[in-house]
Amino acid sequence: MTSARQNLIRILQNAHAGECAAAYAYRGHWRSLKDSPEKDRIKEIEAEEWDHRRRVGEWLLKLGAKPKLIREKIFWTIGNLLGPSCFLSGWFMPMYFAGRLESQNSVEYEEAAKCASELGMHDCVADLIDMARIEEEHETFFHQIVIGHRLLPVMKRVFGWS
Numbered sequence: 001m002t003s004a005r006q007n008l009i010r011i012l013q014n015a016h017a018g019e020c021a022a023a024y025a026y027r028g029h030w031r032s033l034k035d036s037p038e039k040d041r042i043k044e045i046e047a048e049e050w051d052h053r054r055r056v057g058e059w060l061l062k063l064g065a066k067p068k069l070i071r072e073k074i075f076w077t078i079g080n081l082l083g084p085s086c087f088l089s090g091w092f093m094p095m096y097f098a099g100r101l102e103s104q105n106s107v108e109y110e111e112a113a114k115c116a117s118e119l120g121m122h123d124c125v126a127d128l129i130d131m132a133r134i135e136e137e138h139e140t141f142f143h144q145i146v147i148g149h150r151l152l153p154v155m156k157r158v159f160g161w162s
């Protein structure tokens, strides 16, 4: 059976790499958009993902763990492929998949917070819950953008996202 500590480290390692992919993907995303409030918000979201990565890295360090190098490389590549693809994939797809992924991010930080709570790491719990809340804000932002779009019902049927 894996311990809460092992679980927490695993989730944080995944998040550390995932935040890098997200940040680069958002960088490409906002750069592909015309000047607009949406563009400004996605720029801000990129900065928030870098901030999450920094905070997650600090918790890994406190747990005596490190990011997983191979995963970091894979997710760096994913982010740097997704970012530029936003120039080609049209307006809807990056917005939809961003929202879809954000809904998973908040769940992962909540899972991590449960593990930290089992370990009695109260500051860590508070920080993880704060990050889960920010991921929920990101999800809400993208959801509000795509709501009512003609492609949304079919995408939800295929890829999910309530």
Ligand SMILES: [Fe+2]
Binding pocket: 019, 022, 048, 049, 052, 105, 135
């Ligand atoms: Fe994040």
Ligand SMILES: [Fe+2]
Binding pocket: 022, 049, 102, 105, 134, 135, 138
């Ligand atoms: Fe996010």
